[in-house]
């Protein structure tokens with residue numbers, strides 16, 4: 001049997017990782033500013049994380065949601081404390097798409113309505129409704145097509161008001177910072193407008209925090225910068241530092257009932273142990289502060305490069321927009337300087353490193369980036 005060939009891959013076999021460094025099978029060291037797509041939040045093979053998972057695996061790895069799993073309650077309490085949303089309720093699943101799927105479904109159960117507002121350049125995942133709310137027709141199969149999703153331009157309050165006026169809206173789903181769409185920060189006033197229209201017209205505000213959440217921006221949820229609460233926050237990626245776990249936290253105004261949502265694997269013992277270890281490290285090592293400080297430093301330094309068109313983002317979620325002539329920069333960073341970064345089309349380098357990235361590692365990147373840009377003939 002061969003693999004179903006859907007990923008364009010780099011010919012690199014990573015066999016080991018420590019903190020923000022990874023190593024291939026030939027012993028070459030790479031600086032990881034991609035975090036396996038924003039997943040590695042507390043660094044590769046963090047000792048506390050490894051121990052908690054090992055200990056849990058020796059006791060029990062999995063049992064279903066038909067029995068008590070106190071680790072789930074422990075995780076909910078810890079998450080409430082670290083995120084500041086202590087009165088919210090936690091539902092656990094396994095991925096970001098699933099988290100959004102459940103969020104959209106729950107909103108519709110809650111208010112009995114069907115229409116969803118999503119935004120241009122959004123990415124919410126690849127399951128049925130999550131992909132329908134994703135602004136990329138290439139990944140929407142005919143079976144996923146629906147007229148229940150209305151796409152609006154980013155940060156257009158008039159379009160938002162008009163969509164609410166003309167439709168019975170169930171929910172609005174928005175990333176606090178669009179990731180796949182190119183690191184576009186949602187303006188605070190826009191999030192506040194969504195909040196007030198949702199209040200007025202009984203719609204559910206869904207904050208997709210799969211990529212921009214979990215401390216990455218220096219606040220636990222990037223939507224928090226707007227000073228308003230969403231009704232549902234979806235999470236995954238950094239939540240398990242590589243162990244597949246996702247979830248939604250749900251405002252107390254939304255009531256559960258038996259059978260409303262469900263999953264076989266979600267919230268299993270091993271996933272909860274991973275989730276707890278991540279939050280413990282985030283708390284103990286004050287990683288939100290580190291993300292804000294090292295991220296702020298990177299953003300400040302990056303804006304000084306005159307060849308860079310724009311630097312966007314917050315904390316350790318950074319987009320560096322380059323002119324077309326410098327489109328090769330990301331490949332060069334990887335092949336010549338052994339630094340992993342992410343990308344967004346057409347020419348945005350995305351930095352999504354672990355939240356405990358050190359200043360020394362940030363400097364190592366800046367130096368390499370400078371070499372890449374300054375050995376290029378192009379200036380803006």
Ligand SMILES: Cc1ncc(COP(=O)(O)O)c(C=O)c1O
Pocket residue numbers: 095096097098100123124125126175179180208209210211212236237
């Ligand atoms: C904002 C956002 N939402 C949802 C998802 C989907 O998450 P997953 O790939 O875990 O299903 C992603 C993945 O990149 C994402 O960036």
